[in-house]
Amino acid sequence: MNPFIKIRRELHQIPELGFQEYKTQQYLLDYLSKLPQERLEIKKWRTGLFVKIQGIKPKQTIGYRADIDGLPIHEETGLDCLSVHEGRMHACGHDFHMSIALGLITHFVNKAIDDDLLFIFQPAEEGPGGAEPMLKSEIMAGWQPDMIIALHIAPEYPVGSIGVKEGLLFANTSELFIDLKGKGGHAAYPHQTNDMIVAACALVTQLQSVVSRNVDPLDSAVVTIGKITGGTVQNVIAETARLEGTIRTLSAESMARVKDRIIALVNGIETGYQCQAAVDYGSMYHQVYNEEVLTREFIEYAEQRSGIDVIHCKEAMTGEDFGYMLAEIPGFMFWLGVDSEYGLHHAKLNPNEAAIEKAISFIADYLQFKSAQN
Template sequence: MLTEEQLIHVRRHLHEIPELALHEYQTHDYLLEVIHEFNQANLEIRVPDDLPTAILVLVHGRQPARTIGYRTDIDALPVEEQTGLPFASRHPGVMHACGHDIHMTVALGVLSFFSTHQPKDNLLFFFQPAEESDYGGKRAYEAGIFTGKWHPDEFYGLHDNPDLPAGEIGCRMGTLFAGTTEVNIDINGKGGHAAYPQDANDTVVAAASLIMQVQTIISRSIDPIASGVITLGKIRGGTIRNVIAGHTRIEGTIRGLTQEMIEHIGHRLQAVCDGVATSFGLDVDLELNQGGYWPVENDPSLTKRFIDYMQQNPDVNFIETAPAMTGEDFGYLLAQFPGTMFWLGVDDDSQLHSATLTPKDDAIQKGVDAITGFLNYRMQEN
C-alpha cells in the first residue's frame, strides 16, 4: 500500500510528464509500472486495443454483489507551465493545468489500498485518456470496453477544486458540471468592392445581426430560473478594409446544466441562423458538436449515500457546492451508468487551466482516505 510520501513522489513525477489527449504514452507506461508494484493477487489489468493509452484494473471482490467503478482522467492541457516548481513539466507547452496528476495519484492510492485489503465487491478502476479534448469517456463506451465483467454497476470520480481547502470534499445533488457544445457558424454571401455594396452580399453585416439576435436566446427563450449560457467568442470575416466579405465564421460554446437545456438552446440557435439566412438572402451553416461533454448529473440515490457518509465522517470536511458551468466528459458516462462526481479541495490561488495552478500535496492522502472509507461503506449495503 502506498504511503503518503510515496503518493507525493508519484504525483510529482506525473506532473513532470504531462501529455495531450490520446497521446498519453509515457503517462500510461508509468501508471502501469506503479500498478504492477501492487499486490497482484486479486488484480486483473486490461489495456483495450481500441483505446491503447487507457488502463482498466479489476479488483476481484471476496463476495461480490456488484461492480463499483472509479474513473480518473490522465491527459493534460496545451499550457506552458509558469509555476516555477522543481517538478515542473518537462514537456514544453504541455502542463497538468487541470490537476489530473492529483486525480491519478488519488486513484492509485485507492487502488493500492484495495490491492492489500480485498474488497467485498468488485472494483473497476478506469484510467481514462482524452478528457480535456476528444472525449475519451464516450470513446471508451462506444468501443464496448464496459461489457461483461468490465461492466460497472455504478461509477464515481472526482475533480480537484482550488477554491476549497486541501482535502475538503464537495458535492451536490443534481448537476455538478454543465454540459458543453461547440458552436461553429459559417455565413456565405458574396464578396465585392466596398464602393458597390449593391453588387455584393455582406456577411459581416449578417453576422452582426445574428450575434445580436443570439443574445435574446438566453434572455427571452429559457426560464430565468434555469441555467444556460451561449457565448460567441470568436469571429473572423473579410480580408481588407475596402472589400465586402463574402464569408464570415463565428465560433462559440453552449453550456447548460441539463441535456434538455443544451438541446433547447441548440434548436433556438438553429432558428436564428435560418432566419438570418432568409432575411439576408445568403447561406448560414450551423455546426453543433457536443461530443461526450454532457452535463455531469449525479444519481439521486447514490449521491445521497455519498453525501450522508461524508457528512457523518468526523475525519472528512464536507461542503455542499453550487453547480459549475465548466465541462467534464464524465457526464457522458454518468448518462450511461448511475454514479456521482465530487470535488476534492486542493487550496490554490490559481484557477483550473491556469499556467500557475499549484495544487497542495496534502490533499492527496485526505482524498484517498475519504474515498476508501466511502467505498467500504458502500460495499456494506445491500
C-alpha cells in the same frame, strides 16, 4: 515526499490531448506493473486503461473513474515540474485525479476488501469525449460496475473539504461552431462584397438574446462565443468568418430550445447578409446527475468523518462526460477542495498537493465501508 505527490508531479510534466495520451498510458502501466499482480487485471482501451482488483468474496463491482488528458494551454505556473510539452498543460487537475486513483489501487492491492473494484483511466474528457465510447466498449460490457464514482478538483474549496449534492451537479454542454461564407473584396469597394466580419459581429450580438428571451427565467443556460476568426489583412473585406463557442443548459429541453433558436438566427443572417452558413455542434456532454440514494449515503458518511468538511454545493455550468457513465450506472461525482488562487483551465492553476493524501485516505475508507455494507 509522499510518493503520490511525486507521481502527480511527473504526470504534470507530460500532459497530452484527448486520445493522444500515449506517454501517460505507458507511465500508468509502468507503475501498475510494479504492484502485486495476484488480484490485479489490466486491459488497455485505446489510450486509456481498465484496472480490475479482485475482491475476496465479491457481491458487486464498485467503479472509480479518473480522467487522464490535458489541455492546449501554455503553462505559466513557474513550477519545477513545469510541462515539458509546449502548449500543453494539466490545467484541469487530471494529474491529481490519476495520482489519487493510483494511490487507491496501491492501497487495495495490498489490503483486500470483499467486492471487486474497477478503476477506469479515461482519455479525452476535455474533448472529443472518451466516456461514452469507453462505456460502450466490450471491456466495459464484461466488467460493468454496479455503481461508479468520480471526483473533480475544486480550486475554490479549501483542502479537507468536498462539495457534493444529490441530483444535477453539472450541466448539459455542447460545442458550437458556425462558419459564414460571403464575398470578399477590396476594402475601398464594400458595396461589391458581402462582409463576413460584419455578419459575424451581428450574429454574436443576436446570440446574446437567446438566453434572455428564449429560456425560462427559472431555468439556466449559457451561450458563449469564445473565439472569432476571419479575414486576412486590414484592407481586404473578409469572405469567411468562423465563430467558436459553447452552450450549457441545466435541462435537455433547454438545450434543444437553444439550438433551435441558434439555427433560426443563423438562417436570418444568411438572408440578411447574403451569405452561406453552416452550424456544427461538435461534442456534446450529458449532464452529471448524482443518484440520490447513493449520494445521500455518501454525504452522511462524509459528515461523520473527522477532517472532512462537507459543502452542500449548487449545480454548476461546467461540463463533464462522466455524465454518460452516470446515465447508465448508478453513482455520483463530487468536488475535491484543492485551494488554488487560480481556477480550472487557467495557465496558473496550482492545486495544493496536500489534497492528494487526504483524498486517498478518505476514498479508501469510503470504498471499504461501501463494500462492507453488503
